[in-house]
Amino acid sequence: MKFPSLFSPLQIGPYQLRHRVAMAPLTRMRAARPSLVPRPLNVEYYAQRATAGGLIIAEASPVVATGFGNPAVPGIYTEAQVAGWREVVDAVHRKGGIIFLQLWHVGRVSHSSFQPGGALPVAPSAVPIPSEFKAMTADGKVVDYETPRALETSEIPLMIEAYRQAAKNALAAGFDGVEIHGANGYLVEQFLQSRSNLRTDQYGGSIENRVRFLLEVTQAAIDVWGANRVGVRLSPYGIANGSGEADPMPLYSHAVKALDQLGLAYLHFIEPRSSGAGRAEVNWQDVPSAMVLYRPLWSGVLIAAGGFTGETAESAIAEGHADAIAFGRIFISNPDLPRRLHRGYPLTPYNRKTFYGGEEVGYTDYPEHDEMA
Numbered sequence: 001m002k003f004p005s006l007f008s009p010l011q012i013g014p015y016q017l018r019h020r021v022a023m024a025p026l027t028r029m030r031a032a033r034p035s036l037v038p039r040p041l042n043v044e045y046y047a048q049r050a051t052a053g054g055l056i057i058a059e060a061s062p063v064v065a066t067g068f069g070n071p072a073v074p075g076i077y078t079e080a081q082v083a084g085w086r087e088v089v090d091a092v093h094r095k096g097g098i099i100f101l102q103l104w105h106v107g108r109v110s111h112s113s114f115q116p117g118g119a120l121p122v123a124p125s126a127v128p129i130p131s132e133f134k135a136m137t138a139d140g141k142v143v144d145y146e147t148p149r150a151l152e153t154s155e156i157p158l159m160i161e162a163y164r165q166a167a168k169n170a171l172a173a174g175f176d177g178v179e180i181h182g183a184n185g186y187l188v189e190q191f192l193q194s195r196s197n198l199r200t201d202q203y204g205g206s207i208e209n210r211v212r213f214l215l216e217v218t219q220a221a222i223d224v225w226g227a228n229r230v231g232v233r234l235s236p237y238g239i240a241n242g243s244g245e246a247d248p249m250p251l252y253s254h255a256v257k258a259l260d261q262l263g264l265a266y267l268h269f270i271e272p273r274s275s276g277a278g279r280a281e282v283n284w285q286d287v288p289s290a291m292v293l294y295r296p297l298w299s300g301v302l303i304a305a306g307g308f309t310g311e312t313a314e315s316a317i318a319e320g321h322a323d324a325i326a327f328g329r330i331f332i333s334n335p336d337l338p339r340r341l342h343r344g345y346p347l348t349p350y351n352r353k354t355f356y357g358g359e360e361v362g363y364t365d366y367p368e369h370d371e372m373a
């Protein structure tokens, strides 16, 4: 039997991928302001990274106005945002690419300066992010995180509806599917983990209750898309944004098993060695591997991300730990990453200073291999 490689085809839901080098969701903070609509610069960026039969997971996009914690992040809740995203999707489709949108709500990883009416951010419970983490306000000041306002039980169905409407909007924009952002310390993960969820209603307490919000959000997306065009991203051992479950195995085993019943397009793990990669160069050693630990509980397609190189991606696939690998930072600086990995071409290093915000520099000006002298 021949083992699959990074460049063998893969079926994801109804889509036939031609290779397994996916683009990870990457916040770049370059949408139009104040509309938070994707603009021609964003179209060009995604088109540069599209390949025939290649999967792009577009950057995390808030489902509602309370879901932001950063400036110039594109939304998916107004008609203009849908129209802006349609231009991105059409450009990716013209190159034969497949593009999912990541649906986001930051919960407590926000500041009142980003909130409608200057209200406090909302979260499962009124527990602030510890003060070793800092928030940045809308006008760029570094401050402690505020204590968020706990959502009333009666508000939770409205939040689920916001995800449902955003899933509909993504469908209207022409996307091929949606991914639920259940990772990195944001709202869905705040519900999952006991340090951020002190609720005493049906959304808190037991593991079953803490997983409920994730399952209801996922089900809302399934109602719109069908299960085989919905993915879920989790970071069981992540420590981003003050997250982290003391004993992740029971919680995440329950979540993965429950998700496995749904027939999703894929499950997407962030490997813990690169938790926090958005903020600093990290490569934690001696940490567990999410894909290795949870693979036995998952019968569908598994995407892994976090600190992969061409070689480690190839071996993760050959050893059966994952079916596809999502690349973040090196996809930023190598628009033709699938081809470079395939041919063994050298990679252009990325410049962290231009990750978040700005214009074309560090965004659409990274050359393809063949354009380099």
Ligand code: FNR
Pocket: 024, 025, 026, 027, 028, 059, 060, 102, 181, 183, 184, 233, 270, 274, 277, 278, 279, 305, 306, 307, 308, 326, 327, 328, 329, 330, 355, 356
């Ligand atoms: C990220 N990451 C991220 N994750 C996510 O689920 N949604 C997002 O929108 C973002 N945004 C984001 C922006 C930037 C600039 C970075 C560097 C990271 C995490 C990302 O998808 C990926 O998991 C990590 O970057 C680790 O993978 P690499 O970079 O080691 O391949």
